[in-house]
Amino acid sequence: MEAIGIEVPSIEVLNMGEIGAEQLQLQQLALIAGLLVAHVLGDFYFQPAGWVKSRNTKHLLSPALYLHALLHGVLAFFALLILSLFATLATKETGAAATGVSTTGLSAASITAIELTPLFLVAIGVMVTHFIIDAVKSYASPTTFAFVIDQAAHIIAAIILWALLTQQFTPLLQHIYAINYHHLVLLLAYLIILSPTSIFIKQLLSPWTKELDELTNPKRTSGLVQLPVQRTLAMAGQRIGYLERLLILTFVLLNQFAAIGFLIAAKSIFRFGDLTKSEDKKLTEYVLLGTLTSVVITIATGLVAKWCMGKL
DSSP states (O other): OOOOOOOOOHHHHHHHHHHHHHHHHHHHHHHHHHHHHHHHHIIIOOHHHHHHHHHHHHHHGGGHHHHHHHHHHHHHHHHHHHHHHHHHHHHHHHHHHTOOOOOOOOOHHHHHOOHHHHHOOOOHHHHHHHHHHHHHHTTTTOHHHHHHHHHHHHHHHHHHHHHEEEEEHHHHHHHHTTTTTHHHHHHHHHHHHHHHHHHHHHHHHHHHHHHHHHHHSSSSOOOHHHHHHHHHHHHHHHHHHHHHHHHHHHHTTOOOOHHHHHHHHHHHHHHHHHHOOSSHHHHHHHHHHHHHHHHHHHHHHHHHHHHHHOOO
């Protein structure tokens, strides 16, 4: 696929080739940003709830599935067209500032300078890939995992189409191949603070968990009624722990230790009511032990990761 018709003045004209290259890179990044904006608008703002229900029930027989894919193609085309016009005008303004020749703004020449065929091909690609991905998703259960996979597939498709449009496919692959041990250390650190840390904290607190359950759940309460509720609350607590440790590790890697204190203080404020209502302070000790263990493990993981990357 040919590159989009955005002309950057040559080094001889501008006498500043590095600025011209930087301008071209910004224009190319604007195109992928435009594709992603079009995707968000089409999926979350311009898609009626009736379309989603029709797609999930009728699947390939749903007219909404085809209309939704067409909508994404149209949005993608106009996003690329508008950004291409802006890029063309910006390039001409830069050239005019360097040569002292005034420009007349948007004109027919500016529009004809854009190659529409690559834009149409990308829009068609967006439409086809969106149709295929949403058709497959219509057969899946409406879970968080399915939602994440669906959105990731759309984003990957948009990036690939953008790379083909801007002739950045080979550099994109080079960036992927450039993954080194720094990236793997980061990945390992984030993986450690999720499920492994939750399991460790659960095992650490197990001697007090049974005692606390007997204290907070009277024997007269039916276990059959409480069991689903307990499982739901346990899963919610696990998710909260995940988010808390993700934030703490990110703050450590960014050297924002003050933000960690703010996060712990905010959590303490939200839990203050429950902790003060505890008659014998067992719940207070239980929560503090779990929170401090989580914080210590996450901070230690972040510091070790920074040391391994040579940033400590």
